[in-house]
Amino acid sequence: MELISSQMNGYMDKASWIRKMFEEGIKLKKEFGEENVHDFSLGNPDLPPPATVKKALAELADQADQPFFLGYMPNFGYPAVRERLAEEVSKEQGVSIPADSLVITCGAAGALNSVFRAVLNPGDEVLTPAPFFVEYGFYAENHGATLKPVPSKPLTFELDLEGIDAAITDKTRVIIINSPNNPSGAIYSREELDGLAAILNKHNAKRERPIYILADEPYRFLAFDGAEVPSLLDVYTYSIVCSSFSKNLSLAGERVGYACVNPAIEGKEKLMGAIIMANRILGFVNAPALAQKLLGKALGSSVDVSIYDRRRKAMAEVLDNAGYKYTMPKGAFYFFPEAPGGDDIKFCATLQEEKILAVPGTGFGSPGYFRLAFCVGEDVILRAKDAFKRAMDKA
Amino acid sequence: MELISSQMNGYMDKASWIRKMFEEGIKLKKEFGEENVHDFSLGNPDLPPPATVKKALAELADQADQPFFLGYMPNFGYPAVRERLAEEVSKEQGVSIPADSLVITCGAAGALNSVFRAVLNPGDEVLTPAPFFVEYGFYAENHGATLKPVPSKPLTFELDLEGIDAAITDKTRVIIINSPNNPSGAIYSREELDGLAAILNKHNAKRERPIYILADEPYRFLAFDGAEVPSLLDVYTYSIVCSSFSKNLSLAGERVGYACVNPAIEGKEKLMGAIIMANRILGFVNAPALAQKLLGKALGSSVDVSIYDRRRKAMAEVLDNAGYKYTMPKGAFYFFPEAPGGDDIKFCATLQEEKILAVPGTGFGSPGYFRLAFCVGEDVILRAKDAFKRAMDKA
Numbered sequence: 037m038e039l040i041s042s043q044m045n046g047y048m049d050k051a052s053w054i055r056k057m058f059e060e061g062i063k064l065k066k067e068f069g070e071e072n073v074h075d076f077s078l079g080n081p082d083l084p085p086p087a088t089v090k091k092a093l094a095e096l097a098d099q100a101d102q103p104f105f106l107g108y109m110p111n112f113g114y115p116a117v118r119e120r121l122a123e124e125v126s127k128e129q130g131v132s133i134p135a136d137s138l139v140i141t142c143g144a145a146g147a148l149n150s151v152f153r154a155v156l157n158p159g160d161e162v163l164t165p166a167p168f169f170v171e172y173g174f175y176a177e178n179h180g181a182t183l184k185p186v187p188s189k190p191l192t193f194e195l196d197l198e199g200i201d202a203a204i205t206d207k208t209r210v211i212i213i214n215s216p217n218n219p220s221g222a223i224y225s226r227e228e229l230d231g232l233a234a235i236l237n238k239h240n241a242k243r244e245r246p247i248y249i250l251a252d253e254p255y256r257f258l259a260f261d262g263a264e265v266p267s268l269l270d271v272y273t274y275s276i277v278c279s280s281f282s283k284n285l286s287l288a289g290e291r292v293g294y295a296c297v298n299p300a301i302e303g304k305e306k307l308m309g310a311i312i313m314a315n316r317i318l319g320f321v322n323a324p325a326l327a328q329k330l331l332g333k334a335l336g337s338s339v340d341v342s343i344y345d346r347r348r349k350a351m352a353e354v355l356d357n358a359g360y361k362y363t364m365p366k367g368a369f370y371f372f373p374e375a376p377g378g379d380d381i382k383f384c385a386t387l388q389e390e391k392i393l394a395v396p397g398t399g400f401g402s403p404g405y406f407r408l409a410f411c412v413g414e415d416v417i418l419r420a421k422d423a424f425k426r427a428m429d430k431a
Numbered sequence: 432m433e434l435i436s437s438q439m440n441g442y443m444d445k446a447s448w449i450r451k452m453f454e455e456g457i458k459l460k461k462e463f464g465e466e467n468v469h470d471f472s473l474g475n476p477d478l479p480p481p482a483t484v485k486k487a488l489a490e491l492a493d494q495a496d497q498p499f500f501l502g503y504m505p506n507f508g509y510p511a512v513r514e515r516l517a518e519e520v521s522k523e524q525g526v527s528i529p530a531d532s533l534v535i536t537c538g539a540a541g542a543l544n545s546v547f548r549a550v551l552n553p554g555d556e557v558l559t560p561a562p563f564f565v566e567y568g569f570y571a572e573n574h575g576a577t578l579k580p581v582p583s584k585p586l587t588f589e590l591d592l593e594g595i596d597a598a599i600t601d602k603t604r605v606i607i608i609n610s611p612n613n614p615s616g617a618i619y620s621r622e623e624l625d626g627l628a629a630i631l632n633k634h635n636a637k638r639e640r641p642i643y644i645l646a647d648e649p650y651r652f653l654a655f656d657g658a659e660v661p662s663l664l665d666v667y668t669y670s671i672v673c674s675s676f677s678k679n680l681s682l683a684g685e686r687v688g689y690a691c692v693n694p695a696i697e698g699k700e701k702l703m704g705a706i707i708m709a710n711r712i713l714g715f716v717n718a719p720a721l722a723q724k725l726l727g728k729a730l731g732s733s734v735d736v737s738i739y740d741r742r743r744k745a746m747a748e749v750l751d752n753a754g755y756k757y758t759m760p761k762g763a764f765y766f767f768p769e770a771p772g773g774d775d776i777k778f779c780a781t782l783q784e785e786k787i788l789a790v791p792g793t794g795f796g797s798p799g800y801f802r803l804a805f806c807v808g809e810d811v812i813l814r815a816k817d818a819f820k821r822a823m824d825k826a
Contacts, residue, residue, distance in 0.1 A: 037640065037698075038640040040705040041551055044709065048705060085500065096492075097488035097489040097491075100480060101480070104477065105480065105681075106683070108473075142715060145714035147714075148714060154439055157437055171712060175712065178712060178713060244433050286501065288503045289502050289717060289719075289720035290720045291537070291719050310434075314439065318544060318573060319537065319713070323686075324721070
């Protein structure tokens with residue numbers, strides 16, 4: 037009997053080689069011991085949540101015998117937390133954001149899906165610069181749309197504005213960008229974003245349905261050497277920012293984030309209403325009550341970013357020592373070097389022989405590269421030094 | 432400019448009269464004081480979470496400075512919590528459920544959407560007996576399917592098996608049932624479920640794609656007078672149970688529940704894999720970490736069900752006194768009486784003149800009735816006595 041949908045059947049066939057890799061990793065760790073495997077495959081932050089989270093949780097425990105303590109609330113979240121969030125987001129974006137431009141969501145993934153549900157018609161197209169987070173494709177297809185990746189410039193991963201312009205059709209509804217970028221570590225400059233906005237404004241002038249820029253920004257807090265992460269909100273009117281607290285508060289499994297609609301959009305109440313409704317009908321209903329209450333107390337705090345910067349420098353030394361070619365990441369916690377020999381899947385297998393776990397660039401729509409996550413202890417990075425060298429020598 | 436999708440445009444127009452009613456309620460409370468308005472419109476449990484929740488939260492606070500404490504986990508949830516959940520669900524269902532038949536979800540709404548995403552093709556049909564929870568329609572349409580309600584028997588709200596049989600087409604993929612039922616308080620008997628299973632088995636014999644029964648069971652714990660809530664799992668092979676802890680642990684805003692696939696389904700691993708993947712790609716990723724950790728410690732406890740039973744009896748007296756016609760609810764915390772005069776929208780307006788807030792049956796696909804939620808203090812029920820009488824006299 038046909039137990040699952042046709043589309044899901046296709047997904048599960050496609051996904052199986054990534055799963056196989058993951059399972060190989062588990063096997064390696066079992067065989068050689070966790071401490072002898074160099075695992076750079078996962079973007080799961082290893083820093084503990086900041087002290088504010090522990091303190092907030094203890095305070096919340098005291099109130100947990102009150103009626104409605106964890107009951108339903110407005111679908112957009114607790115009004116007081118939303119007000120507090122509006123202050124923080126205003127600071128981060130350098131643009132004044134009123135609370136009613138925000139909906140608190142189940143992580144950035146929940147925010148992206150709610151926005152897609154609110155604005156996409158079946159048949160619409162979503163553009164994204166490659167490399168990109170592979171789940172974007174599923175998110176678009178959840179709502180009957182398709183993802184069209186546009187390759188970025190080789191090695192620097194700057195936006196290819198001409199390529200984006202050429203890829204836009206009447207069906208283009210959203211361009212999703214992720215800066216600082218997973219997996220490349222690139223940060224799009226103000227010039228690149230201005231250029232992108234000019235292209236979209238040109239297209240919008242001929243359309244009834246504007247093209248949105250959806251900015252997925254969970255790594256905004258993680259920009260190195262004082263790099264600027266420009267806000268889309270004062271660059272382009274039809275912009276929506278999504279983010280989460282997975283990285284800056286190490287709350288990835290707790291599922292809390294937000295969508296922020298540009299207050300400059302004329303008639304934005306309708307768009308907000310649709311996103312809030314989408315958040316409800318997709319089954320999120322509202323972001324988790326405890327996570328929101330935590331935010332109310334812990335917003336503004338963060339894990340220690342300098343730790344990530346030290347690791348970045350350590351990883352750069354390890355890669356330099358072995359002769360890898362890469363662009364130094366400006367933000368986020370990933371390196372995206374060229375795969376020696378050109379075949380990323382083959383090279384990741386070579387790395388695996390040296391007990392290094394990495395993800396092929398093919399998994400991000402950019403074959404020829406591979407991703408290393410440095411949200412792991414500095415010791416893990418340092419002790420992988422010789423293994424990286426050996427893998428390079430084999431390639 | 433067209434800011435939102437065509438479908439969402441339609442939803443927001445349709446939804447506006449319910450919102451209007453809700454806003455009227457807020458206005459009433461402002462004008463006459465909260466204590467002078469009798470609000471039976473919301474299914475938001477007013478009982479505080481059981482003491483186990485407070486204790487568990489205090490214990491969790493102690494661990495919140497550990498790395499990965501709230502980090503990513505397998506998409507199906509924490510393995511240890513899933514094991515613990517399997518024990519509880521086995522007890523509740525009277526069927527032995529292995530842990531790998533379960534995925535922990537963001538509430539029942541998250542479970543229903545993940546199952547729909549996993550099994551529905553665009554164009555499929557989902558049947559449900561009316562009255563039904565209005566969100567089911569949105570959930571089906573999220574995945575390109577449509578909801579076809581089949582009226583239940585008048586006033587008793589037993590399943591109309593002939594009606595269901597007649598409504599089945601080649602496109603029928605799921606029948607979603609909710610027992611104990613919101614809004615009718617009906618519990619489907621073993622005979623009704625056996626009859627339903629026989630009909631579906633007859634249809635399945637001629638199909639490659641089985642028809643699933645999706646049992647939405649957040650009120651299973653709330654059956655009065657020792658009423659049996661039969662398990663679908665030993666009645667029908669292609670059954671999936673979804674539930675949440677919104678009601679029994681008063682955690683509605685915290686968003687935690689599960690989907691349980693019948694272990695008797697041949698090849699169920701594929702179905703489970705698809706539901707787990709759907710849970711991930713819809714953007715839930717996993718159920719909230721804190722909620723899962725709470726469950727690990729609080730599973731098996733419950734709010735005091737006898738309080739709901741006392742309220743049920745108090746509400747029955749109030750309705751009897753005024754002469755309303757209804758079937759005594761066997762479970763859940765709702766009455767669904769006939770609307771005197773037959774027009775439920777008009778009668779709810781009459782109730783509102785008496786400062787009683789209720790929801791018209793039209794909102795549940797059953798015009799001619801109205802819903803009263805009794806998850807409110809007994810005092811609220813008792814002091815509405817004269818107002819219910821006056822409304823009846825006016826009708």
